[in-house]
Amino acid sequence: MLNVKLRYKDLIFLIIFIVLTIIVYFRILLPIEYPIILQLGKYTSTLSNLAYAISLVGNPITTLLFILIFVYIDLTKRHNLSTVTLSFITSVIICSILELIIKELLPIERPIQQVFMTRYSYPSGHVARLTITTYHADKHELIPRTITIILILLIPLLAISRLILQAHYISDVTGGLLLGYIISTFLYQYISHLHREKGI
Numbered sequence: 001m002l003n004v005k006l007r008y009k010d011l012i013f014l015i016i017f018i019v020l021t022i023i024v025y026f027r028i029l030l031p032i033e034y035p036i037i038l039q040l041g042k043y044t045s046t047l048s049n050l051a052y053a054i055s056l057v058g059n060p061i062t063t064l065l066f067i068l069i070f071v072y073i074d075l076t077k078r079h080n081l082s083t084v085t086l087s088f089i090t091s092v093i094i095c096s097i098l099e100l101i102i103k104e105l106l107p108i109e110r111p112i113q114q115v116f117m118t119r120y121s122y123p124s125g126h127v128a129r130l131t132i133t134t135y136h137a138d139k140h141e142l143i144p145r146t147i148t149i150i151l152i153l154l155i156p157l158l159a160i161s162r163l164i165l166q167a168h169y170i171s172d173v174t175g176g177l178l179l180g181y182i183i184s185t186f187l188y189q190y191i192s193h194l195h196r197e198k199g200i
Contacts, residue, residue, distance in 0.1 A: 058126030131180025
């Protein structure tokens with residue numbers, strides 16, 4: 001039975017995400033965002049290599065590597081999968097599905113079409129995945145705090161890199177951040193609740 005009470009802060013983030021999604025659907029911000037992205041594009045030639053490198057922290061393969069690290073730590077230190085790791089895995093799966101659904105329902109073209117995994121831009125999957133990774137690294141008692149701080153600092157750098165690469169609009173990376181956080185906090189609370197009920 002679904003019995004999770006979201007905190008007011010989480011509900012506010014959910015409402016902001018819903019409102020932002022509606023705004024994106026009606027392309028209200030596009031006339032404002034597009035010129036900004038074009039201006040940032042002037043730096044693409046000089047910063048593209050750095051931006052591509054930073055973007056790697058949010059791609060699916062890197063996220064999978066983080067999951068494997070979590071699983072390895074759990075199995076070697078705890079001998080079973082922790083609530084955090086189960087939430088991490090589930091969050092990534094749910095987020096990937098929702099990301100694809102939203103992108104199909106809101107077919108917003110990327111600022112510049114290049115060789116990307118998906119044609120549409122909202123929300124940013126890279127930012128969502130890194131947000132999920134950071135959230136669960138912060139929750140995992142065996143992940144060093146230094147790693148979490150580095151991941152937190154990487155989130156804005158990743159968002160900026162996606163803008164410089166002209167892969168996303170500002171609303172896309174904001175939506176990715178909100179989506180990643182909302183999914184993470186909901187599933188973490190839900191799975192923790194299930195474990196408490198079962199006495200795990």
